[in-house]
Structure formats: C-alpha cells, structure tokens
Amino acid sequence: MIRRWLHEPLVHFLIAGVAIYAALGWLGNPVDPADRTIALTKEGQAGIALGFERTLGRAPTDAEMDGLVDRWVREEVLYREALRLGLDSDDPVVRRRLSTKMEELATASAETDAVSDATLQDWLDAHRDRFADGGTASLSQLWYASEAAARTALAKGSPRGFPISLPPSVSQMPLREIREIFGQQFAVELAGLQPQPQWQGPIPSGFGWHLVRLTARTPGSVPALESVRAEVEADWRNATIAERREQAYQVLRDAYTVKRE
Structure with a gap:
C-alpha cells in the first residue's frame, strides 16, 4: 500500500x-x-x-x-x-512564470511516463468518438465570444451568431475533418449531441462558444489501437496532465483561506 x-x-x-x-x-x-x-x-x-x-x-x-x-x-x-x-x-510576469513552474512540477511525470497498451486501449474504448473514422455529420453553427452570450442568445429562441472564419454549416462532413476545422474540443462535445431541429449548446471550441443545429450524423468505426496509438497516447497525456495539474492545485488550495474585501 x-x-x-x-x-x-x-x-x-x-x-x-x-x-x-x-x-x-x-x-x-x-x-x-x-x-x-x-x-x-x-x-x-x-x-x-x-x-x-x-x-x-x-x-x-x-x-x-x-x-x-x-x-x-x-x-x-x-x-x-x-x-x-x-x-x-x-x-505579474514573474508571478505568472513561478505559478507555471509549479504546475510543470506537478505534471512533469505525465509528460514522460511510459504508458501501457492496456491503459491506452481503455482510453480508446472510453473515448471512441474522438478516434472514430468514416463517420460524418451535417450541422449549422453560430459563434459567440463567451458562454454567457451564447446562452443568452439560445434563451431568446431565434439565436443569431457573429461572423467568424468558420463555415456556418457543413453537410456530411467527415468527423476527422470536423476535428481539423473546429478543433478537438468542439468534436468531443459534438459527439454528445443527438440530431434534432433545435439549436443545442453552447459547446466550446478553441475559437469561443457555439450553438449547434445537428441535423444528421452517421457513426464511424473505431480503428485498432496499433493504427492510432500515437494519437491516443497524445490525447491520454494531455488529459492526464490537465487532471494532475488541477488535482495538485486543489491539494495546495485547500491549505489556504482566502479573504476578499
């Protein structure tokens, strides 16, 4: 133990x-x-x-x-x-740099730890939609700079987005291409939505926040681990680093009492 x-x-x-x-x-x-x-x-x-x-x-x-x-x-x-x-x-620069070094100290092992095929297979099984190949989706999206703005627009019933250098709609676009254009975070959140005529969201991306009207989706097949091992390992490491960083912060944060005037 x-x-x-x-x-x-x-x-x-x-x-x-x-x-x-x-x-x-x-x-x-x-x-x-x-x-x-x-x-x-x-x-x-x-x-x-x-x-x-x-x-x-x-x-x-x-x-x-x-x-x-x-x-x-x-x-x-x-x-x-x-x-x-x-x-x-x-x-503020020194302050930020020192806090970054503390986070790096907490996550250093996750960047270099050897990871077994069994661990990666479990990760692949738990996040199949991230690596599925051959699936497609048809959708429209509206972009907002903040989650609050997106929620406010959705509550009004007839949302209108703001212009951005992303396609407002796509038809039967491969899921991998959606990941490349909109980002991994958008694709992951999209996988949790079901096709319906109403706007859904908001869901985040590297660009901001989106309302999505998902009209159709076809499932893809999940490739064998050996063919996507590098991609799965990178995804596992990124998630593990983020998790350990947050856990380390919470352990330290619990030792402090914050008084705000």
Missing part, C-alpha cells in the same frame, strides 16, 4: 514542495542579491554543457563552453541586480 502510494505523482509533487520549503527555511534565500561572489560549480558547468548537447546533439567546444559560461554569468549578474532592486516584487 505504502509502496503504491509513493509512486503517485501528486505525492512526489507534495514531497518536492515540502523539500523546497524546508530548504528555503534552513538556508534562507538561495540567491543573496547583496553577495558579489558568483560561484559556478563543476556540476553547474556540466548542466550547462548538457543543455547545449541536448539542443544541438553534440558537446560544446572549449570556445563554445566559454561563451555559454559568459552568458550564464551575465544572466546571474542581471538576476541578482534585479532582486537587489526588488524588481521581482509584484511583477
């Missing part, structure tokens, strides 16, 4: 967070802006060289390494001076 618990990505995330917090409490600020000594260890130099090698596929020459070190020192000098001047305080 404990061994399985220790393999959970969220546990790794929380342990890392506690370790960072403890280290900061013990050592203080890891970068002292008042310190005028910059020490680049052998491990640090190896990390710089490794980053170069991963990008270009070869180790840096001595001249290139000198240039990389000079660039690192330049960044360190400017970073410390920025801290000394307090430029990191209340900076």
Whole structure:
C-alpha cells in the first residue's frame, strides 16, 4: 500500500514542495542579491554543457563552453541586480512564470511516463468518438465570444451568431475533418449531441462558444489501437496532465483561506 502510494505523482509533487520549503527555511534565500561572489560549480558547468548537447546533439567546444559560461554569468549578474532592486516584487510576469513552474512540477511525470497498451486501449474504448473514422455529420453553427452570450442568445429562441472564419454549416462532413476545422474540443462535445431541429449548446471550441443545429450524423468505426496509438497516447497525456495539474492545485488550495474585501 505504502509502496503504491509513493509512486503517485501528486505525492512526489507534495514531497518536492515540502523539500523546497524546508530548504528555503534552513538556508534562507538561495540567491543573496547583496553577495558579489558568483560561484559556478563543476556540476553547474556540466548542466550547462548538457543543455547545449541536448539542443544541438553534440558537446560544446572549449570556445563554445566559454561563451555559454559568459552568458550564464551575465544572466546571474542581471538576476541578482534585479532582486537587489526588488524588481521581482509584484511583477505579474514573474508571478505568472513561478505559478507555471509549479504546475510543470506537478505534471512533469505525465509528460514522460511510459504508458501501457492496456491503459491506452481503455482510453480508446472510453473515448471512441474522438478516434472514430468514416463517420460524418451535417450541422449549422453560430459563434459567440463567451458562454454567457451564447446562452443568452439560445434563451431568446431565434439565436443569431457573429461572423467568424468558420463555415456556418457543413453537410456530411467527415468527423476527422470536423476535428481539423473546429478543433478537438468542439468534436468531443459534438459527439454528445443527438440530431434534432433545435439549436443545442453552447459547446466550446478553441475559437469561443457555439450553438449547434445537428441535423444528421452517421457513426464511424473505431480503428485498432496499433493504427492510432500515437494519437491516443497524445490525447491520454494531455488529459492526464490537465487532471494532475488541477488535482495538485486543489491539494495546495485547500491549505489556504482566502479573504476578499
């Protein structure tokens, strides 16, 4: 039980967070802006060289390494001076970057974890409409910039959309082509609708929100996993990353009390 618990990505995330917090409490600020000594260890130099090698596929020459070190020192000098001047305080860019790094910490394993065929087959079975081939749909769509605007228009009974660079209607369009034009999110939500003469929705896409009049649909066949494995794996990873990011946030969020004036 404990061994399985220790393999959970969220546990790794929380342990890392506690370790960072403890280290900061013990050592203080890891970068002292008042310190005028910059020490680049052998491990640090190896990390710089490794980053170069991963990008270009070869180790840096001595001249290139000198240039990389000079660039690192330049960044360190400017970073410390920025801290000394307090430029990191209340900076929305720094704030956003740090929150992004926390999310990346929570989801890093989902980007690299090996995934079994059994897991992907379960995912394919549970999301058949995302990968079905040969099916078609006939529909009309109205676009809105927000969900609230779409709901308001639907409530009026005779909705009118706004112009956008998407076809207002399609007839017997292959489902894969619908995914390519309207996006994966639109196609997934469309799969949950039944053909009927009334407008339905709103459903989201990468462009905004849509009301849809789905007039006809023909089912497609789901291909074997081996023929769409890369697509299924990418879909699984994207969904898993989003889920772990939200779970990690909720674990941290529950530790806070928010007071809003």
